[in-house]
Amino acid sequence: MLNSSLHQLSALIAAKKISSVELTNEFLKRVKAQNPVYNAFITVNEEMSLAQAQAADAMIASGKGHPLTGIPIAQKDIFCTKGWLTTCGSKMLSNFISPYDAGVIERFNTVGAVNIGKTNMDEFAMGSSNETSFYGPVKNPWDITTVPGGSSGGSACAVAARMAPAATGTDTGGSIRQPAALCGISGIKPTYGLVSRYGMIAFASSLDQAGPMAKSAEDLALMMNVMVGFDTRDSTSLQRAPEDYSRDLARPLQGLRIGLPKEYFVDGLSSDVSSAVESAIAEYRKLGAETVEVSLPNTKLSIPVYYVLAPAEASSNLSRYDGVRYGHRAPEYVDLNDMYQKSRAQGFGAEVKRRILIGAYVLSHGYYDAYYIQAQKLRRLIAQDFSEAFKHCDIIMGPTTPTTSFPLGEKSGDPVQMYLSDTYTIATNLAGLPGMSIPAGFGNNNRPVGLHIIGNYFAEAQMLNAAHQYQQVTDWHIRIPDTLTDL
Amino acid sequence: MSLTLDDIKRVANLACIETSETEAAAALVHLSGIFSLIEQMQAVDTSTVKPMSHAQDVMQRLRDDMVTESDQRELFQSIAPKTESGLYLVPKVLE
Numbered sequence: 001m002l003n004s005s006l007h008q009l010s011a012l013i014a015a016k017k018i019s020s021v022e023l024t025n026e027f028l029k030r031v032k033a034q035n036p037v038y039n040a041f042i043t044v045n046e047e048m049s050l051a052q053a054q055a056a057d058a059m060i061a062s063g064k065g066h067p068l069t070g071i072p073i074a075q076k077d078i079f080c081t082k083g084w085l086t087t088c089g090s091k092m093l094s095n096f097i098s099p100y101d102a103g104v105i106e107r108f109n110t111v112g113a114v115n116i117g118k119t120n121m122d123e124f125a126m127g128s129s130n131e132t133s134f135y136g137p138v139k140n141p142w143d144i145t146t147v148p149g150g151s152s153g154g155s156a157c158a159v160a161a162r163m164a165p166a167a168t169g170t171d172t173g174g175s176i177r178q179p180a181a182l183c184g185i186s187g188i189k190p191t192y193g194l195v196s197r198y199g200m201i202a203f204a205s206s207l208d209q210a211g212p213m214a215k216s217a218e219d220l221a222l223m224m225n226v227m228v229g230f231d232t233r234d235s236t237s238l239q240r241a242p243e244d245y246s247r248d249l250a251r252p253l254q255g256l257r258i259g260l261p262k263e264y265f266v267d268g269l270s271s272d273v274s275s276a277v278e279s280a281i282a283e284y285r286k287l288g289a290e291t292v293e294v295s296l297p298n299t300k301l302s303i304p305v306y307y308v309l310a311p312a313e314a315s316s317n318l319s320r321y322d323g324v325r326y327g328h329r330a331p332e333y334v335d336l337n338d339m340y341q342k343s344r345a346q347g348f349g350a351e352v353k354r355r356i357l358i359g360a361y362v363l364s365h366g367y368y369d370a371y372y373i374q375a376q377k378l379r380r381l382i383a384q385d386f387s388e389a390f391k392h393c394d395i396i397m398g399p400t401t402p403t404t405s406f407p408l409g410e411k412s413g414d415p416v417q418m419y420l421s422d423t424y425t426i427a428t429n430l431a432g433l434p435g436m437s438i439p440a441g442f443g444n445n446n447r448p449v450g451l452h453i454i455g456n457y458f459a460e461a462q463m464l465n466a467a468h469q470y471q472q473v474t475d476w477h478i479r480i481p482d483t484l485t486d487l
Numbered sequence: 488m489s490l491t492l493d494d495i496k497r498v499a500n501l502a503c504i505e506t507s508e509t510e511a512a513a514a515l516v517h518l519s520g521i522f523s524l525i526e527q528m529q530a531v532d533t534s535t536v537k538p539m540s541h542a543q544d545v546m547q548r549l550r551d552d553m554v555t556e557s558d559q560r561e562l563f564q565s566i567a568p569k570t571e572s573g574l575y576l577v578p579k580v581l582e
Contacts, residue, residue, distance in 0.1 A: 099565075193542070193545075207542075298531075301531065307524065315502060329568035329569070357495065357502060364497075378533060383539060431542060
């Protein structure tokens with residue numbers, strides 16, 4: 001049961017072989033037993049989860065079920081969830097019971113999915129290892145001495161350790177794909193604008209995008225069908241005709257042109273990741289795909305550009321935390337300005353403060369053109385690289401991360417080294433393109449490797465098709481860590 | 488370009504984050520490392536490139552000028568640090 005796919009669980013529920021209450025209890029029991037080891041959840045609320053499960057059972061009984069009705073889904077703690085503590089991994093919001101639901105949460109509620117708990121994450125989604133969380137780091141189920149990746153580390157861990165069949169994540173520079181890769185699961189960041197950002201606590205608004213994390217591409221498609229949709233309350237939400245993201249899963253890959261960016265297979269890529277990715281690409285050739293070398297010449301600039309633009313947007317977004325209407329307020333202060341200064345100093349962790357300072361600096365008088373405008377110009381060049389590459393291929397593939405998961409504490413003292421772990425994922429956020437990571441074998445010490453799939457705008461169904469076909473001929477995505485002996 | 492301790496204190500003040508001498512010194516070390524990465528941007532000539540502020544080339548939507556939110560003051564104030572008679576309380580600004 002705990003190891004089943006969304007499709008299998010959905011079939012069991014539809015056939016009335018199991019009720020949502022029974023299924024929810026199974027997963028709650030699992031979370032209770034395993035979470036002390038992994039720290040994947042910040043909040044679990046059995047009462048509220050079970051109330052949702054009961055409502056789901058009533059929905060099914062009245063014949064109004066949807067494929068995800070009654071199925072437990074873990075929600076990243078970045079999504080405002082009415083009546084639930086919603087912390088964004090920060091002390092600043094450690095007392096914030098959300099008075100409303102995010103657009104994404106509403107969509108899951110509408111189909112009767114069950115919220116199984118709020119997952120741990122890097123503070124305000126700023127991090128690549130889940131070590132910046134106010135609630136402590138998450139452990140990687142494949143090796144609990146290593147990081148699960150971040151910022152959606154709790155969601156990735158929850159799925160990998162079978163505490164939830166699927167989860168939500170958000171991705172500003174790789175925060176769905178990098179933890180998916182490091183935890184051996186599948187995750188997709190859709191085209192910017194497809195999933196509502198309403199009620200999704202903002203980090204860098206022009207880059208933030210929510211997406212699903214699950215065991216397989218087939219399950220991701222099911223989640224996408226629920227998550228994607230226009231929302232008038234998000235000014236950048238795109239108004240498009242609804243799509244069935246499962247529609248192309250079965251399509252053969254004959255003739256698919258896979259672009260391999262030459263800049264992705266050079267220095268900085270560890271040899272174990274490189275050989276796993278090359279084997280995956282060889283598998284694609286066997287499936288009938290062709291490979292073609294492409295070039296993304298400005299790849300190296302994506303990290304510098306990102307670390308100007310994302311902090312600039314963050315410094316503006318996070319100025320709302322002032323200790324007045326919600327969130328942490330310092331217990332003692334002498335005047336209004338002192339209250340702001342102390343509340344923010346106490347409420348934010350070191351990495352969040354660093355990024356606010358960078359942002360305030362690059363936006364300040366005298367530096368705006370040299371940093372912010374220059375970064376925006378380079379952002380265009382990076383986006384143009386992709387449109388040029390997509391003239392020669394249908395889809396782009398490479399490694400999701402330069403290495404497999406690294407030991408807890410190894411990079412937490414050195415921000416620059418930490419930032420470099422998102423070297424392959426950031427460019428797609430800058431361009432607004434969809435990106436995905438699927439399990440593609442193991443590197444040294446039996447740690448998972450992720451294959452990165454980048455599609456053109458709105459090519460999610462095609463990417464899911466490519467991933468699903470690979471998952472029909474490989475079994476990396478159904479492997480589980482040796483430590484999960486009870487499964 | 489090299490950052491100074493004064494730069495750190497200035498932006499910390501702009502960002503309304505109280506920063507001790509020790510924290511400012513630590514931030515200087517980290518931010519200097521990050522800015523040496525950022526400086527790579529300056530090597531590229533972008534004089535003919537238009538800045539890209541957003542991933543999708545779309546216009547902001549307009550909506551009818553109608554009330555869409557209901558009054559939820561009590562709910563919203565129930566999570567506020569300090570309120571009184573329906574107002575958010577902050578330290579006195581005017582004497």
